[in-house]
Amino acid sequence: MKAHPPTVRLFTFLLALSAAIAYGDEAPKPDDAQLRAGVVRSLAFLDKEADTWMDEKSCNGCHHMPELLWSHREAKRRGFAIDPKMFAEFVDWSYSHSKDTRAGLEMVALLKLAMPDKPAPELTDLIVKGQQPDGSWKPAGQLANMQRRGPHDAMGNSTRLFLLALGTQPADQATTDAARAKATAALAKDEPAKSVETLVYRGLYAQRFGPSDDVATARAELLKLQHPDGGWSYIVGQEASDSLATGEALYLLQQAPDTTSAEAIAHGQAWLLNHQRADGGWDIDITKISKTDRSAPEKAKSLKDATGIYTFWGSAWATIGLVQAFPITEAAGSTTP
Structure with missing residues (x-):
């Protein structure tokens, strides 16, 4: 791995120093018992919500079943008790609905990332067929024009997401290499990130495929965007922290925690625990993320439904972010992002 440039090393040091001054020596840091609780x-909340989703819906959604499986697999690998019969039911239901891509092809990518040890050549084929002539993938649903981040962020995120998904299986190495080569020009057009998720996906992509300097850059930018309360907001520039962005940021930062991020991680964890509801989920103000106007009285149902989607989405990522605090105790299979 290449050494980080002096400017990046200096920048991350200054971020860590400023965080220490802002938080203070007496800032609360969650212990293992608090994090575990x-x-x-949150796992219990996701279980209950997933049962309702499976009873009422006929598709996985980009925001429900893949994130549910991801959170539970991450927890299981770290020694949390996951009912094997229940988990098997979740897996079977999700894969039985995996060819229904009405919610967007991103669902397929997230499903592969959630279950990287499960060969799914039919899902690989769907992803490959979805690549556009310019090498990108077209974002869909909530991941496309419903969010405030803009089309360029959405395209870059979806493209990196699909390439990460293709890279989960060693047998797909040649397919992944070809798809990455085709996507080179599209990914070279990066603009300043408009969402925390963009920085996370850029960091995860660089962590898997390189260059390593891009990982350091994404991490440094994430640290810079952390709010004084310890959380992150999904859209860059928003003042209110939310569970979706905070969980995603913690996930990337904890892939390789170091002295420059330890304090930020602790305060991100504390923000999530301090804002967790009694039922294990997290509230989220979707008007800070979605650009769709749902303020009219006749759109009350649309607001309620969309809030339910983002509540689960944010709670799942918060769970994934929190569970990274625990060491892996179960033998790992394929490399995860």
């Missing part, structure tokens, strides 16, 4: 509550 938060994860257990």
Whole structure:
């Protein structure tokens, strides 16, 4: 791995120093018992919500079943008690609905990332067929024009997401290499990130495929965007922290925690625990993320439904972010992003 440039090293040091001054020596840091209790509550919330989703819906959604499987697999690998019969039911239901891409092809990518050890050549084929002539993938649904981040962020995120998904299986190495080569020009057009998720996907992509300097850059930018309360907002420039962005940021930062990020991680964890509801989920103000106007009285149902989607989405990512605090105790298979 290449050494980080002096400017990046200096920048991350200054970020860590400023964080220490801002938080202070007496800032609360969650202990293992508090973190474990938060994860257990959130897993129970996701279980209940997933049962309702499967009873009422006929598709996985980009925001429900893949994130549910991802959170539970991450927890299981770290020694949390996951009912094997229940988890098997979740897996079977999700894969039985995996060819229904009405919610967007991103669902397929997230499903592969959630279950990287499960060969799914039919899902690989769907992803390959979805690549556009310019090498990108077209974002869909909530991941496209419903969010405030803009089309360029959405395209870059979806493209990196699909390439990460293709890279989960060693047998797909040649397919992944070809798709990445085709996507080179599209990914070279990066603009300043408009969402925290963009920085996270850029960091995860660089962590898997390189260059390593891009990982350091994404991490440094994430640290810079952390709010004084310890959380992150999904859209860059928003003042209110939310569970979706905070969970995603913690996920990337904890892939390789170091002295420059330890304080930020602790305060991100504390923000999530301090804002967790009694039922294990997290509230989220979708008007800070979605650009769709749902303020009219006749759109009350649309607001309620969309809020339910983002509540689960944010709670799932918060769970994934929190569970990274625990070491892996179960043998890992394929490399995860």
